[in-house]
Amino acid sequence: xxxxxxxxxxxxxxxxxxxxxxxxxxxQPESDVWITSGIVSDLSLPDTLRGxxxxxxxxxxxxxxxxxxxxxxxxxxxxxxLRGAINCIxxxxxxxxxxxVPSRENPTERSKLHWMVLNVNSxxxxxxxxxxxxxxxxxxxxxxxxxxxxxxxxCQGAQRVLTSEIAPQQRSxxxxxxxxxxxxxxxxxxxxFFYAENA
Numbered sequence: 171x172x173x174x175x176x177x178x179x180x181x182x183x184x185x186x187x188x189x190x191x192x193x194x195x196x197x198q199p200e201s202d203v204w205i206t207s208g209i210v211s212d213l214s215l216p217d218t219l220r221g222x223x224x225x226x227x228x229x230x231x232x233x234x235x236x237x238x239x240x241x242x243x244x245x246x247x248x249x250x251x252l253r254g255a256i257n258c259i260x261x262x263x264x265x266x267x268x269x270x271v272p273s274r275e276n277p278t279e280r281s282k283l284h285w286m287v288l289n290v291n292s293x294x295x296x297x298x299x300x301x302x303x304x305x306x307x308x309x310x311x312x313x314x315x316x317x318x319x320x321x322x323x324x325c326q327g328a329q330r331v332l333t334s335e336i337a338p339q340q341r342s343x344x345x346x347x348x349x350x351x352x353x354x355x356x357x358x359x360x361x362x363f364f365y366a367e368n369a
Contacts, residue, residue: 203235209320209363212269212280213346221360222253223296223321237316237365238308246285246305250321252293256359258325262290263336263353264297265324267344268308270317283344284308284319286337289330293360296323302333303341308366316367322346323361327354 204210210217225232226249230242250264266285270277284306290299310317336352338344350356 204361207235207318207363208274209269209318212277213320215322215361216357219358219361221256221323223250223323223360223362224253225250225321225362232321232362232364234362235364237367240308240366240368243319243364243366244307247297250296250323252296252323252360254360256293256325258359259328260291261288261299261326261328261330262293262296263288263324263326263355264290264299264321265346265349266305266319266321267346268310268317268319270315271310271342273314274317275315279342281344281346283338283341288326288333288336293323300333302337306341308368310366310368312368314368316365318363318365320363321361322358324350324353324355324358329354 204215204219205217209215222234225247227238227243227245227247230238232238232247264285264287265283267281267283269281271279271282283303286301286303287297287299288302290296292298308317308319331353336349338349350358
């Protein structure tokens with residue numbers, strides 16, 4: 171069988187792993203969820219996050235734009251991985267934050283950092299790396315309404331970093347733009363989010 175350059179590309183595609191383009195799994199309707207939820211504007215994100223993070227709390231999966239309870243999310247996720255592949259090499263970084271502090275209507279402390287993992291070696295295990303900021307589950311003041319809890323994953327520019335140089339001194343007023351500037355990262359390559367509310 172005679173192989174053309176195009177057919178060789180097709181044969182190699184399944185093996186491209188982390189060096190491949192991000193999965194086009196998140197189509198326009200997917201990006202609309204990020205826009206209509208207000209996350210794109212509130213966090214100054216690109217209007218399209220092409221990759222989706224699969225996040226699990228034990229047997230519970232985070233459904234984008236879905237709802238979980240503080241009790242269900244009290245402990246750190248047992249799995250965070252990218253669905254698809256990306257066009258950058260390890261290491262990677264993962265953050266979880268709440269932009270609705272103290273409330274979505276009055277976010278004077280935007281954002282609250284709930285988790286930061288750096289120097290991750292695999293997009294299949296984004297929860298495994300150097301924990302710069304330990305996980306803290308959703309636990310907002312009763313009556314403050316539903317809060318959005320956002321997971322974002324970044325490339326680290328092919329460099330390992332010191333957690334002490336990247337981790338903020340406090341969780342409140344976490345500056346996401348300053349974070350990826352220190353990380354020398356571009357836009358997040360994947361994300362997910364859910365809502366939680368204290369009764």
